[in-house]
Amino acid sequence: MSIETQPRSVSQTEQYEKCGWRFYLQRVERVTPSPAAWSIHGRAFHSAAEAYEKSDRTMSAEEAVVIFSDEYEAETNKALDEESNTDRWLSAGRYSGGEDIERRYALGQKQTAYYVEWAKEKGPVIWKTPDGVPALELYFMVELGGVQVRGYIDQLVTVKDAVRPRDLKTGSMKSKFQLQTYGIAVRELYGVEVNDADWYLAKDGRLSRPVKLDQVSADELGERYAAMDAGVKAGSFPARPGYDCRFCDVAHACSFFSAKS
Ligand code: SF4
Structure with missing residues (x-):
């Protein structure tokens, strides 16, 4: 299905609104994005929380943490195979790419165990x-x-x-x-x-x-x-360099990248 006719999503629309050029590079040009430990962290946490909920909350915190850890390790290793230089990974704040990988592994484990305790106690x-x-x-x-x-x-x-x-x-x-x-x-x-x-x-x-x-x-x-859909169909992908450039996973392929903002 082409980018003009495929269904839209929240993330596509927000990405287009924030910077149409990022949308273009990622989804039309299909530029390989820079890896980021924050994305792996988020996906692994979601998988662990989902597995825990699907077990009807019978799963232990330890078992949920294993699910988080396995996915985090597998995804990190896969991304490292594609980009072994962790200085080229995206990371926020004062952490290097390598430090962020380490830090988020421990952080995600803690958050997963806490989610299990929280859900058991609050029982949504x-x-x-x-x-x-x-x-x-x-x-x-x-x-x-x-x-x-x-x-x-x-x-x-x-x-x-x-x-x-x-x-x-x-x-x-x-x-x-x-x-x-x-x-x-x-x-x-x-x-x-x-x-x-x-x-x-x-x-x-x-x-x-x-x-x-x-x-x-x-x-x-x-x-x-409708505005986003019409813009994509018209081939309009306005670049909006700014603060978000520092978190942009296709910045390495972007001629509008602004390091100052
Ligand atoms: S680096 Fe900035 S201007 Fe370039 S695509 Fe990313 S967000 Fe847009």
């Missing part, structure tokens, strides 16, 4: 679809602004009589647009009440405050998807 109720499937990494596809939008929702939980989308975060970048999209998708697909959404913040081992989802309509959200 995972919502089930009408087919009886626990809403974990739940796939959706809906039309917004005339555009097919798809994605996976980390969790849906039941709070009082409503369903609440929950996104698990290991980093600090939070997206209300993502939660708003989930809310509208769940309402539309399942006809259930969705009033708010939240994030589980692995860094702090707690939930964020709930984000109200009644402040944006499906039409308003649809306008963002």
Whole structure:
């Protein structure tokens, strides 16, 4: 499926809005992205949390940590095979690429064990679809602004009589647009009440405050998807060099890269 006609997603749309050129390099030119331990950390944590929830919370913290560690090691080794110079890995703050790999391994293990303890203690109720499937990494596809939008929702939980989308975060970048999209998708697909959404913040081992989802309509959200879709179809990929360049995984192939911002 070509980039013009494929369904859109939250991450594609946000990436396009922040810097169209990054979207172009990554998804049209298919530039090999620089590896980053933060991405591996996030994926391994998600896998461990999902496995734990799918076990109906019978899995021990140790078993969940093994799932995190195995995936982290396997993905890191694969990325090292492709880029063995860890100075070329992306890393944030004062850590070198190599230090960040080490640090996030230990950090992710701790966060995974803590998630298990937290979930056992707080006991959030995972919502089930009408087919009886626990809403974990739940796939959706809906039309917004005339555009097919798809994605996976980390969790849906039941709070009082409503369903609440929950996104698990290991980093600090939070997206209300993502939660708003989930809310509208769940309402539309399942006809259930969705009033708010939240994030589980692995860094702090707690939930964020709930984000109200009644402040944006499906039409308003649809306008963002429609604008992005029209831009991609028109071949318009404006570069927006700025602060985010330092976290950009295709910066090595970008002539607009701004180190100063
Ligand atoms: S380096 Fe900056 S301008 Fe270039 S693609 Fe990345 S975010 Fe965009």
